Amino acid sequence: MRKSHGSTKKKKFWRKAISDPVLFAKEFLEIEPHPGQIKWLSDSTKPENALHTGNRWGKSLVQAIKILHRCIFKIRNLKYDNADKYEAVNASITQDQAKIIFSNVIRLIKGKPLFEILVKDVKFTPFPHIILRNGAVFWARSTQRRGEYLLGHDYDYFNFDEVAFEPHPEYVVNQVIMMRLADRAGMLDYTSTPKGKNWFYRKCGELQRNPKIGYVQNGDSRENPHISQEYLERKLKTLSPSKIEQNIKGLFIDDACQMIKEEYIRNAMTASTGLSKPAPGHRYCHGWDLARKRTFTVGITLDITQKPYQVVAFERFQREWKDVYSAIRRRHKEYGGEVIIDSTGLGDVVLAELSDIKPQGFNFGERGGKAKSELIANLEQMHALGNIAYPYVEQIEEDGELWTLQDELRNFYWDKNQECDAVMALALALWLVREGEKSPLILLPRVEKI
Numbered sequence: 001m002r003k004s005h006g007s008t009k010k011k012k013f014w015r016k017a018i019s020d021p022v023l024f025a026k027e028f029l030e031i032e033p034h035p036g037q038i039k040w041l042s043d044s045t046k047p048e049n050a051l052h053t054g055n056r057w058g059k060s061l062v063q064a065i066k067i068l069h070r071c072i073f074k075i076r077n078l079k080y081d082n083a084d085k086y087e088a089v090n091a092s093i094t095q096d097q098a099k100i101i102f103s104n105v106i107r108l109i110k111g112k113p114l115f116e117i118l119v120k121d122v123k124f125t126p127f128p129h130i131i132l133r134n135g136a137v138f139w140a141r142s143t144q145r146r147g148e149y150l151l152g153h154d155y156d157y158f159n160f161d162e163v164a165f166e167p168h169p170e171y172v173v174n175q176v177i178m179m180r181l182a183d184r185a186g187m188l189d190y191t192s193t194p195k196g197k198n199w200f201y202r203k204c205g206e207l208q209r210n211p212k213i214g215y216v217q218n219g220d221s222r223e224n225p226h227i228s229q230e231y232l233e234r235k236l237k238t239l240s241p242s243k244i245e246q247n248i249k250g251l252f253i254d255d256a257c258q259m260i261k262e263e264y265i266r267n268a269m270t271a272s273t274g275l276s277k278p279a280p281g282h283r284y285c286h287g288w289d290l291a292r293k294r295t296f297t298v299g300i301t302l303d304i305t306q307k308p309y310q311v312v313a314f315e316r317f318q319r320e321w322k323d324v325y326s327a328i329r330r331r332h333k334e335y336g337g338e339v340i341i342d343s344t345g346l347g348d349v350v351l352a353e354l355s356d357i358k359p360q361g362f363n364f365g366e367r368g369g370k371a372k373s374e375l376i377a378n379l380e381q382m383h384a385l386g387n388i389a390y391p392y393v394e395q396i397e398e399d400g401e402l403w404t405l406q407d408e409l410r411n412f413y414w415d416k417n418q419e420c421d422a423v424m425a426l427a428l429a430l431w432l433v434r435e436g437e438k439s440p441l442i443l444l445p446r447v448e449k450i
Contacts, residue, residue: 021069028115029065029108036223037062046215050190050204052164053219054250056227059191063090063159064104066189071136072118076156080184086136088157091150091177093166095127095142101161102128102140147176156186164195169203170402194246196255197262198410204252221248259376260409260423264383268308269406271389276303276312277334284312284337285436287429288328288359289421290346297324298425301335302388304433309382311390314405316422325353332357338436340428362428376414378434379427388430393422 017024021041025031033041040051040062053059067088069075074086092098106122109115109130121131127149128140141149143160146168158177163169173188181188192200207214222232235248245251254261278284282305291297301313313335315327332339343350343361351361364372382388393405405422412423 017069018073018075021066024069025065029068029112031061031065031108033062033065034058034224034226036217036219037065040217040219041066044189044215044217046187046207046211047185047213048188048190048207049215049217050200050207051217051219052192052194052200052204052250052252054221054246054248055193056224057219057221057250058224058226059219060101060104060161063101063161063189063191064108067101067138067157067159068105068108068115070157071130071132071138072115072134074134074136074156076187077185080156086134087139087153087155088136088159089139089141089150089153089155090159090161091141091143092161093143095140095144097162098140098142099128101159102130102138105130105138143172147172150176150180153180154183154186155180156184157189158186159189159191162192163190163203164192164198164200166199169199170407173203174402194250194252196258196410197252198255199407201252201262219250221250258410259380259412259414260383262410264386265406265409267386268383268389269392271308271386272391273310273389274391275314276310278312278336279303281305284335285429285432286328286331286335286337286339287425287427287432288339289342289425289428290324290350291318291421292345295419296421297327298421299327299331300422300425300429301331301337302429302433304337304436307387308389309387309430309433311388311393311426314393314422316395316403328354328359329357338432340432342424342428360432362431375424375427375431379423379430382430382433387433388426390426 013023013027017028022033022038025033025041037058044051044066051059067090071086071088076086090098090101109119118132118134119130120133123129123131130138132138139153143150143166158181160166160173160177166172177188180186190200190203194201204216208216221227232248236244239247242253245253254263282303284301285304286299286301288299289297296316296318299313299315300311303310303312313331315331317323317327319327328339328341339354339357339359340362341350341354341359342364344364351359362371362375364375390405395403397403408420408422412420
């Protein structure tokens with residue numbers, strides 16, 4: 001029997017669609033991607049790709065198209081074609097968020113006989129996943145518990161959705177996801193609406209600087225012709241300029257709720273001379289924030305000889321009280337200068353124990369919490385004036401997670417600062433500077449022993 005012209009044409013399209021996800025969307029899914037989506041489907045072919053968009057740009061739909069295309073044709077490096085399975089995953093901060101793109105994939109399949117016949121099974125427990133007859137599996141998983149639910153699988157394709165809202169992105173990406181992709185040289189996409197200039201912002205900058213391994217694309221909500229124009233006009237009139245930049249234009253802006261702006265952090269790092277030993281004739285002061293149950297004791301020493309005041313010594317640990325007292329005494333003996341200690345909840349006990357070095361106490365709860373507000377306001381002002389400098393400081397914690405002083409500063413908010421121990425230690429040290437400027441004799445030069 002002679003094949004119909006339509007059938008021959010369809011097969012030709014099918015072969016071409018292997019390397020053309022835009023054609024795949026148009027001819028087989030009957031979807032017309034808008035120009036921004038076409039560009040993303042065509043160009044996001046690097047090992048790591050990042051898409052930052054405004055709300056309702058259509059990233060969930062375009063990622064559903066990309067995932068379905070990759071699963072049906074099992075898109076990956078040919079040298080891994082003999083691997084047992086092909087696995088793709090959409091992961092996000094919660095299981096509900098991860099299911100958004102998963103549900104979009106289901107909708108793309110439903111009602112299309114060609115695709116329904118390719119689906120072997122759809123399961124929703126213990127994690128939602130679609131099993132295709134070609135052996136490919138598509139999962140929806142949460143990144144909660146720092147990526148614990150991603151372990152035990154190797155992936156050919158990984159989409160990290162709403163990565164800007166992930167509380168531990170660096171750990172999840174470097175310690176979990178990259179290890180899951182390594183065996184098959186899999187592709188990693190980051191897709192998100194921006195949330196300030198956080199880790200996602202820095203990752204996009206890193207990928208832009210290295211185009212051999214990364215591709216970055218911005219998406220403005222107005223690119224999507226299917227959004228109600230009335231909706232857009234209303235948003236453009238009612239949102240603040242910064243929210244328009246972030247929520248409509250999909251651009252990275254300083255988080256309005258973030259206390260220490262990104263530019264202040266960059267300036268402080270640029271001005272830093274690094275950690276250093278005490279120098280003759282220099283003046284120093286020390287701020288110590290004490291641990292509360294699961295938090296850390298942190299001590300920061302400032303060289304206040306001249307502006308900008310330099311962070312020259314740093315400690316962050318969880319130890320017994322006797323070790324805390326020893327560390328405070330040791331630092332004071334090495335550098336000299338005034339010491340201020342967080343005395344909230346401990347009060348006279350700590351001050352009495354350290355009476356030999358005559359520390360000042362600072363109670364965050366005094367005057368109905370006003371004392372803490374003044375402390376934080378002074379920290380912000382010192383940054384804004386360019387009066388503080390600090391180097392990049394990092395620690396690998398017992399669970400393998402990377403902690404940095406800079407990330408703690410970025411995640412410091414008026415209403416969320418209970419576990420920002422290093423920031424509070426810095427704020428305490430700077431409070432001594434403020435008090436010293438009022439009464440200059442309070443901060444004496446370090447006396448060298450002869």
